[in-house]
Amino acid sequence: MERQGNLSINSDNIFPIIKKWLYSDQDIFIRELISNGCDAITKLKKLAVMGDYEEVEGEEYKIEVYASAKDKTLTFVDNGLGMTEEEVDKYINQIAFSGATDFINKYKDKAGDEQIIGHFGLGFYSAFMVADKVTIETCSYKEGAKPVYWECDGGTNYTMSESDDDIRGTAITLYLNEDCLEYANEYRVKEVIQKYCAFMPYNIYFINEDKEEEEAAKKEAEKKEKDKVIEVDTTQEDELVGDAPKKDEAEEKKEDATEEKKEERKPLNDTNPLWMRNPKDCTDEQYIDFYQHVFLDFKKPLFWIHLNMDYPFNLKGILYFPKINTQYDQLEGTIKLYNNQVFIADNIKEVIPEFLLLLKGVIDCPDLPLNVSRSALQNDGFVKKISDYITKKVADKLTGMYKNNKEDYEKYWDDLSPFIKFGCLKDEKFCDKMTDYMLFKDINGKYITLPEYLEEGKEKYENKVFYISDEVAQSQYINMFKEEGMNAVYLTHNIDNPYITHLEGKNENVKFLRIDADLADNFVGEKLTEEQTKEYTDKLSEAFKKATGNDKLVVKVESMKNENVSSVLTVSEESRRMMEMMRVYNMGGMDPNMFGAGEAETLVLNANNKLVKYILDNPEGEYKDMICNQLYDLAVLANKPLSAEKMTAFVKRSNDLLGLLI
Known part of the structure; x- marks a missing residue:
C-alpha cells in the first residue's frame, strides 16, 4: 500500500541548506553513495560472522553503478543488508529531518560546514546536490521482509510503497537535474570513482546502460540473422540426408562460457x-609500482616508511621520500588521506605534519573524527596524537637508517636534507630527535656532523662554521681554503638560510659565515704594522674610489700568504642575510638600502701582490686606473655576476690590457 508523508520542517526546502553547507565539492555525492553501499555490505558480513545471517555460497559482494545519458539517470546498487520499511522510515525519513527546524534556526546565519558537524548522519542526502528526484528500492536480508520503494523530489514530500524488486540490497536512482547531466557520462563518473573510490574494500563495477542496450539490440539482430541462416542450412541438409546430428551440448556451453568471459566486467578499484x-x-x-601508479611519477622513490598501527588508534599507510631535483621552495608533495579505504582529501594539515607535506604517500585512519562531509576534522587532541605518531615514525626511520645503514643515509642526504631541515624548523620534537643525525657535506665531499666539524677546526677557526652557497661563484675562496687546509660545508638550498639561523639560536657560541664573509687569519702572513696598514689603506682607498667612481667603497689591506691573490671581495654575513630575507618577503618592493640593509662589501687587497704594489708605488701611474678597475671587477666576479654595462667595460679593458702586453 502506498504511503505518503510530509517532512516535518518549517522551511520551504531543506535541500538548499544541504547543498550550501554540508558539501563543498559536488563530486563527492558519488563517494558518499558508494561508501554507504560498502557500509551495508560490511554490516551484512559482520552479521554472518555473528551467525545472524547465512551467506550465499560463491556470492560476490559488490557495488554497481549504472549510468544512462538517454534517461538522465545514475543508479547505485549494492548487495548489502538492505532495509525494511521501518528502517527506511527511521533512517531516511526521520533522522535527517528530526531536528531540522532547530538546525535551520541555529545555522541559517553561519557560513562554513564546520558548524553543522553531527547534525546529519547519512551521506545519502548528497544525492540531492545533483538530482531533481531520488528513488530507493531496497529489500532487507531479514526473512519475510517486504521490499520497499521510496521516492522524493527534493521538496518536503516523500512517497513510500511496496516494491516489486525482492533482491536483497539497495538501489538508489538519481534523476539528474539539467545542470548536472555530466554525471550520466561514463568517463566523468569513472573519473570521480578513480579519485575517491580507487581502493574501496568491495569491487565497484560501472555499467553504461545506453551502450548495454545498443549492444543487446545488436546481438539480438545478429542472432535472428544467424538463426535464419541455420534454419535454411538445416532444411537443405534434411532434404539430402535426413535428420542431422545436433551440436554437442558441452560444446555449446563452452562457447557460451567463452563469450561470457570476453564480456566479463573488470572492477574499477583495488580492494586490497x-x-x-x-x-x-x-x-x-610492489612499493615502487604502487608509487608510480598512484602519484604518476616515473622516478623511483628514495625509500619509504610503511605505517602499521592498531593501538591506541588504527592507522596504516605508506610515506615515500621522493627524488628531489628542484630547489626547496618549488617542492610539492601529496599525502592522500583515506578513511576505511575511502579517499577524503589531499594534504590535510591537521593530520599530516606540515613538513611531511613535502613527501608523497597515503595514510588510512578509520578512527579519524570527520564531520559528515568529511571535509573537516573534529577533536583536535586526538588528531594531534595521530600527527605526533607519524612524526615519530619518520624520525625513527631516519635515525635507524643512520645507525644501521649510514652509507645509504649519506647517499640520500642531499635529497633528504631540505625536507629534514624544514622539519627541524617546524617541529621542535622532530628537531630534538634529529639533532645528532644532521649531516653536512664538506669541502672534500665527505659527510660530517656539526660537532665533528667544530672539533676538527677548533684551533683554526674556533666556533665559526664556514659554508659554501654557490660552488662556481665562490671557487676562488674554495681554492684558498683548500690551500690552507681549512674546511667548509655546502649549504646550497634556500632552506639553509633560516636553518643556520635556527642552529645559531640553539648553539649560542656557534656562528655560521659564508666562505666569502670574512678573510680568516689563516690566509694572512706576516702582519702589517699599524703605520703600514694606515698608509696603504689611505693610498689604495683614494686610488680605487677615484678609479671606480664609488665614494662608498670600503677598502681593507692585508698581507696574504699567497702573493698571486690580488683582490678579494668580502660580504658581511649579517647584511647579506638581511638582504636575502628582504628578497624572500619582498618587503613591499622597498629598497633595502633605505634601511642600511644593503650588502656591506669590503674590497680586500693583498699588499704582497705585484699589481697592488704597482698602484702603491705609482700613485700617478699611466695604467693605475685601468688596473684598479680590473682588480675590483675580478674580485666582484669571484663573488657574483657583473651588470651588463660593467661586463662590457670589463671585456674591453681586458682586451686593452692584453694589447699592452704585445
Whole structure:
C-alpha cells in the first residue's frame, strides 16, 4: 500500500541548506553513495560472522553503478543488508529531518560546514546536490521482509510503497537535474570513482546502460540473422540426408562460457591496496609500482616508511621520500588521506605534519573524527596524537637508517636534507630527535656532523662554521681554503638560510659565515704594522674610489700568504642575510638600502701582490686606473655576476690590457 508523508520542517526546502553547507565539492555525492553501499555490505558480513545471517555460497559482494545519458539517470546498487520499511522510515525519513527546524534556526546565519558537524548522519542526502528526484528500492536480508520503494523530489514530500524488486540490497536512482547531466557520462563518473573510490574494500563495477542496450539490440539482430541462416542450412541438409546430428551440448556451453568471459566486467578499484597489507608481505617492486601508479611519477622513490598501527588508534599507510631535483621552495608533495579505504582529501594539515607535506604517500585512519562531509576534522587532541605518531615514525626511520645503514643515509642526504631541515624548523620534537643525525657535506665531499666539524677546526677557526652557497661563484675562496687546509660545508638550498639561523639560536657560541664573509687569519702572513696598514689603506682607498667612481667603497689591506691573490671581495654575513630575507618577503618592493640593509662589501687587497704594489708605488701611474678597475671587477666576479654595462667595460679593458702586453 502506498504511503505518503510530509517532512516535518518549517522551511520551504531543506535541500538548499544541504547543498550550501554540508558539501563543498559536488563530486563527492558519488563517494558518499558508494561508501554507504560498502557500509551495508560490511554490516551484512559482520552479521554472518555473528551467525545472524547465512551467506550465499560463491556470492560476490559488490557495488554497481549504472549510468544512462538517454534517461538522465545514475543508479547505485549494492548487495548489502538492505532495509525494511521501518528502517527506511527511521533512517531516511526521520533522522535527517528530526531536528531540522532547530538546525535551520541555529545555522541559517553561519557560513562554513564546520558548524553543522553531527547534525546529519547519512551521506545519502548528497544525492540531492545533483538530482531533481531520488528513488530507493531496497529489500532487507531479514526473512519475510517486504521490499520497499521510496521516492522524493527534493521538496518536503516523500512517497513510500511496496516494491516489486525482492533482491536483497539497495538501489538508489538519481534523476539528474539539467545542470548536472555530466554525471550520466561514463568517463566523468569513472573519473570521480578513480579519485575517491580507487581502493574501496568491495569491487565497484560501472555499467553504461545506453551502450548495454545498443549492444543487446545488436546481438539480438545478429542472432535472428544467424538463426535464419541455420534454419535454411538445416532444411537443405534434411532434404539430402535426413535428420542431422545436433551440436554437442558441452560444446555449446563452452562457447557460451567463452563469450561470457570476453564480456566479463573488470572492477574499477583495488580492494586490497598495498598499505593494508603486512609490510613483510610487500616487495620493493610492489612499493615502487604502487608509487608510480598512484602519484604518476616515473622516478623511483628514495625509500619509504610503511605505517602499521592498531593501538591506541588504527592507522596504516605508506610515506615515500621522493627524488628531489628542484630547489626547496618549488617542492610539492601529496599525502592522500583515506578513511576505511575511502579517499577524503589531499594534504590535510591537521593530520599530516606540515613538513611531511613535502613527501608523497597515503595514510588510512578509520578512527579519524570527520564531520559528515568529511571535509573537516573534529577533536583536535586526538588528531594531534595521530600527527605526533607519524612524526615519530619518520624520525625513527631516519635515525635507524643512520645507525644501521649510514652509507645509504649519506647517499640520500642531499635529497633528504631540505625536507629534514624544514622539519627541524617546524617541529621542535622532530628537531630534538634529529639533532645528532644532521649531516653536512664538506669541502672534500665527505659527510660530517656539526660537532665533528667544530672539533676538527677548533684551533683554526674556533666556533665559526664556514659554508659554501654557490660552488662556481665562490671557487676562488674554495681554492684558498683548500690551500690552507681549512674546511667548509655546502649549504646550497634556500632552506639553509633560516636553518643556520635556527642552529645559531640553539648553539649560542656557534656562528655560521659564508666562505666569502670574512678573510680568516689563516690566509694572512706576516702582519702589517699599524703605520703600514694606515698608509696603504689611505693610498689604495683614494686610488680605487677615484678609479671606480664609488665614494662608498670600503677598502681593507692585508698581507696574504699567497702573493698571486690580488683582490678579494668580502660580504658581511649579517647584511647579506638581511638582504636575502628582504628578497624572500619582498618587503613591499622597498629598497633595502633605505634601511642600511644593503650588502656591506669590503674590497680586500693583498699588499704582497705585484699589481697592488704597482698602484702603491705609482700613485700617478699611466695604467693605475685601468688596473684598479680590473682588480675590483675580478674580485666582484669571484663573488657574483657583473651588470651588463660593467661586463662590457670589463671585456674591453681586458682586451686593452692584453694589447699592452704585445
